[in-house]
Amino acid sequence: MKNLRLFSLSLTTALAAIAGLSAQAALAQAGAVTTEVVARGLQNPWGLAFIGNGRMLVTERPGRMRVVAPDGSLGEPLAGVPQVDVVGQGGLLDVTTDRDFARNRTLYFCYAEPAASGGGNSTALASARLSDDATRLESVKVIFSQRPKVSSRAHFGCRIVQARDGNLFLTLGDRFSRMADAQTLDNHLGKVVRIKPDGSVPPDNPFVGRAGALPEIWSLGHRNLQGAALAADGRLWTGEHGPQGGDEINRPEAGKNYGWPVITYGENYGGGPIGEGLTAKPGLEQPLHYWVPSIAxxxxAFVHSDRYGKAWRGNLLVGSLKFRYLARLELDGARVRHEEKLLPTLGQRVRDVRQGPDGFIYLLTDERNGQLLRLLPGR
Structure with missing residues (x-):
């Protein structure tokens, strides 16, 4: 029976190839997953949010935000986006809708904010109301601005997650040139911060009232977190870039230190240890999972639907920029027990991963001619 099944899969793949189908479509026939293009022609898309009636909101790093219609057509750039510093890895980055968006039409977005005077930039988080006709942002308000401003083109972090209590988590990079600041509490570099939707500080944040500590800080010791999602239990999970190796999956908890740059499973670009070359030290948290070499x-996103079968429910999907695939992590509590590489021939940098209201997974590819893709289950 085993040999018969293998022969059947091989025959299915071969017949699909003969019919002129793509390699991914052939794999889908064999029970894997494939993609379909929802929209194309997006310039370096970064963040994706769902705004109802089959429409999606997409950010483009050069500073534009567009509505994607159910038929895949792209709307004109929304009016009202503030000035964005489009430099290096910076620009208009993540976007998410408020948990009560259907009523209040509120959304949150983060971006590289230029200094008011002089040089430098930092990650800022703003709230806005999407107009009734979805053509402009109204009542735009910066509710958080990372301190200090730094003259850097890299490591902005900038993923937004709204917790079940309504508070907002924002991930912040170490800005590359200031990695030691990830270990001190007098700045926002290399941190996860937690604020209320109006920008005020929740009184139960771990460093509220501590002398010399910024009260927005939730956790510290991070490098460049460009992935974040809520698990089914409501807890925050994050993904962050290591240097050369040492990419991490973490579950940031209040007041805890995740080690960068004191401990890491990576090394300097070109080789050589970071600091003392430690991978562990008392008082510093170990990652739940790490990659060597880096996948970037x-x-x-967590899979909360049954669109891909019950075996996928609770899995964590992570986009790879470097190797241009989608990683599927099977979890046993907080432990990764198995990893699978999906879409190995995609050939595009996977920037964002989201589960839509329809239960399907959607991907954004970070290319000059980027795409919005829908992940389809095998048949």
Missing amino acids: PAGM
């Missing part, structure tokens, strides 16, 4: 993890 970006957007991530």
